[in-house]
Amino acid sequence: MFFNSxxxxxxxGTGALGALAGALGTFAVLRRQSLFADAVSHAALPGxxxxxxxxxxxxxxxxxxxxxxxxxxxxxxxxxxxxxSRISFDSALALVLSVFFxxxxxxxxxxxxxxxxxxxxxxxxxxxxxxxxxxxxxxxxLYLGGLAALILFIFWKEFQxxxxxxxxxxGIGLPVTLLDSxxxxxxxxxxxxxxxxxGVVLMSALVVAPAVAARPxxxxxxxxxxxxxxxxxxxxxxxxxxxxxxxxxxGPTIVLAVSACVVVSLSxxxxxxxxxGPA
Amino acid sequence: xxxxxxxxxxxVTAAACAVPGVFLVLRRQAMASDAIGHVILPGxxxxxxxxxTLHSPIVIIAATLMGILAIITVEAxxxxxxxxxxxxxxxxxxxxxxxxxIMVSMRxxxxxxxxxxxxxxxxxxxxxxxxxxxxxxxxPWSLVVMSAVLAINLLFMLVFYKELKIxxxxxxxxxxxxxxxxxxHYALMSLxxxxxxxxxxxxxxxxxxxxIVAPAVIAYLLTDHLGRLITLAVLVAVIGAWAGVxxxxxxxxxxxxxxxxxxxxxxxxxxxxxxxxxxxAKSVQRMRFAREFECGLLVVHLAHHEATAAAAEENRADTxxxxxxxxAARVTRVLDRAIRRGLVQQVGPLVVLxxxxxxxxxxxxxxxx
Numbered sequence: 019m020f021f022n023s024x025x026x027x028x029x030x031g032t033g034a035l036g037a038l039a040g041a042l043g044t045f046a047v048l049r050r051q052s053l054f055a056d057a058v059s060h061a062a063l064p065g066x067x068x069x070x071x072x073x074x075x076x077x078x079x080x081x082x083x084x085x086x087x088x089x090x091x092x093x094x095x096x097x098x099x100x101x102x103s104r105i106s107f108d109s110a111l112a113l114v115l116s117v118f119f120x121x122x123x124x125x126x127x128x129x130x131x132x133x134x135x136x137x138x139x140x141x142x143x144x145x146x147x148x149x150x151x152x153x154x155x156x157x158x159x160l161y162l163g164g165l166a167a168l169i170l171f172i173f174w175k176e177f178q179x180x181x182x183x184x185x186x187x188x189g190i191g192l193p194v195t196l197l198d199s200x201x202x203x204x205x206x207x208x209x210x211x212x213x214x215x216x217g218v219v220l221m222s223a224l225v226v227a228p229a230v231a232a233r234p235x236x237x238x239x240x241x242x243x244x245x246x247x248x249x250x251x252x253x254x255x256x257x258x259x260x261x262x263x264x265x266x267x268x269g270p271t272i273v274l275a276v277s278a279c280v281v282v283s284l285s286x287x288x289x290x291x292x293x294x295g296p297a
Numbered sequence: 298x299x300x301x302x303x304x305x306x307x308x309v310t311a312a313a314c315a316v317p318g319v320f321l322v323l324r325r326q327a328m329a330s331d332a333i334g335h336v337i338l339p340g341x342x343x344x345x346x347x348x349x350t351l352h353s354p355i356v357i358i359a360a361t362l363m364g365i366l367a368i369i370t371v372e373a374x375x376x377x378x379x380x381x382x383x384x385x386x387x388x389x390x391x392x393x394x395x396x397x398x399i400m401v402s403m404r405x406x407x408x409x410x411x412x413x414x415x416x417x418x419x420x421x422x423x424x425x426x427x428x429x430x431x432x433x434x435x436x437p438w439s440l441v442v443m444s445a446v447l448a449i450n451l452l453f454m455l456v457f458y459k460e461l462k463i464x465x466x467x468x469x470x471x472x473x474x475x476x477x478x479x480x481x482h483y484a485l486m487s488l489x490x491x492x493x494x495x496x497x498x499x500x501x502x503x504x505x506x507x508x509i510v511a512p513a514v515i516a517y518l519l520t521d522h523l524g525r526l527i528t529l530a531v532l533v534a535v536i537g538a539w540a541g542v543x544x545x546x547x548x549x550x551x552x553x554x555x556x557x558x559x560x561x562x563x564x565x566x567x568x569x570x571x572x573x574x575x576x577x578a579k580s581v582q583r584m585r586f587a588r589e590f591e592c593g594l595l596v597v598h599l600a601h602h603e604a605t606a607a608a609a610e611e612n613r614a615d616t617x618x619x620x621x622x623x624x625a626a627r628v629t630r631v632l633d634r635a636i637r638r639g640l641v642q643q644v645g646p647l648v649v650l651x652x653x654x655x656x657x658x659x660x661x662x663x664x665x666x
Contacts, residue, residue, distance in 0.1 A: 053383050060503065116506035121561060123504070124545070124557075274395050
């Protein structure tokens with residue numbers, strides 16, 4: 019009874035978004051950069067509004083580019099603050115996240131009064147309105163996601179080394195800084211894509227939770243990334259269906275779906291440990 | 298000029314948030330304010346369901362308890378070893394926040410709680426809600442509540458200044474002399490939760506982070522003294538709040554967002570131009586040190602070969618380029634500076650140390666034994 023063509027499109031979209039965010043988020047979790055996703059997603063807001071002001075249209079691709087740009091800037095700002103001052107990583111993160119978000123809200127509310135700029139399309143980036151996803155959005159998602167997957171595939175070996183032993187990677191002469199920004203770019207792409215499904219505020223869960231749920235069951239990076247992708251994708255589809263059935267916003271239901279996966283996964287892994295006894 | 302009520306409410310809210318913010322920043326727990334800002338939403342919603350109004354002490358207490366509960370949950374997850382602290386934080390708060398949002402959206406008809414207001418705050422509306430006791434209007438609700446929270450925060454800090462200071466800067470020493478750091482930690486977290494809850498309808502879930510963290514971070518770039526740090530943070534908070542309100546009224550935009558943006562501008566200025574910890578001051582320091590070091594290298598080189606057979610070759614102005622492996626331009630520059638300072642003299646092709654120069658060379662090598 020749920021299935022109609024619109025809902026199918028939406029489920030396809032959120033499933034793809036969840037899968038991408040989950041797979042790419044694995045690296046962030048492994049490299050202890052989970053909260054980076056949070057900063058990037060909040061920092062994306064001013065970019066979305068600016069792109070709308072400058073270009074005046076609400077198509078997914080240009081808004082996503084704006085989001086990626088300021089999200090990326092936010093991440094760079096965090097790194098620059100930590101490197102060039104005595105402010106600690108978490109303070110820099112909290113500062114960048116809230117200031118960028120504040121600037122975004124300032125812009126968003128300032129243009130709200132503008133006569134022909136109903137920002138109805140922009141609101142979906144705050145809370146994620148998966149229900150408004152259309153076929154062209156899904157296509158944009160698949161393009162950007164394909165690009166991310168391609169980059170991941172080409173530099174798999176290098177990224178893997180960077181995630182587990184950055185010191186060694188630098189030692190054998192890999193361009194660590196460049197690879198670092200490459201991985202950051204992948205994270206930015208994952209966040210920017212996911213924004214449409216769950217919104218700025220809840221995005222970090224979609225990046226972090228699938229990897230955390232997948233981690234206890236995999237010993238290899240490849241399988242972790244795949245499993246995290248599957249968990250993210252399934253959560254996206256299930257969350258959308260539940261949200262639709264309850265008439266609740268889909269962002270929060272997707273987040274709860276993926277959180278449920280974490281609870282189940284961690285409890286099972288705990289039980290497995292208890293059954294097997296101390297290693 | 299913005300309405301005085303609005304400026305006062307914004308300034309007091311920002312000041313009340315800035316006080317515990319100083320300790321969060323010093324203890325590297327700034328992101329805890331972000332987590333608390335999100336997790337108290339279900340607490341607030343539950344409180345509203347029970348009391349029927351957003352403006353009741355019961356709501357504040359329920360939400361504060363929820364905040365403390367979430368912090369304990371994250372710490373327990375971290376201790377279990379299954380999830381690292383940052384990942385636990387990044388998951389727990391969106392989950393609790395989602396529960397809150399779904400609760401709001403499913404009961405939206407029956408309560409006056411707007412999902413957007415949760416995100417953005419409604420400072421502009423603050424002066425409209427009055428705080429009344431037995432029919433007496435005591436002023437805007439937010440102003441009265443935030444003044445009380447500011448007083449509580451200041452009082453807590455004055456009474457426990459010593460404990461806060463010692464557990465922040467040297468937790469191991471604090472534990473050994475009988476101040477358990479964990480007790481201070483939970484007291485501080487409770488205070489943060491209370492502050493965030495009280496500031497919620499003014500600042501919203503996310504911007505309250507800016508109110509808590511930004512003034513402390515800006516002040517931290519300007520001073521090294523804890524007492525001055527707190528005073529400066531409060532001052533920055535008040536100035537930023539006032540300027541932000543003016544911007545918001547001018548642009549007809551969200552007040553808390555404008556204040557956060559102004560804090561961002563103040564931070565950028567301090568980051569670049571702060572007297573000792575700013576980027577500009579540090580690069581000047583670095584340049585000055587590089588210059589000192591060049592002179593030092595020159596005099597040590599000269600002193601090393603002085604009065605040896607190699608002096609005629611090593612200490613010539615035109616061979617320094619080779620022996621110090623410096624580009625010619627740098628040799629000229631450093632020689633000029635050293636002559637101006639009276640460290641060396643040029644005697645024919647040779648560069649000869651003066652007594653001052655010789656003394657300085659000794660100073661440079663002294664730390665090397």
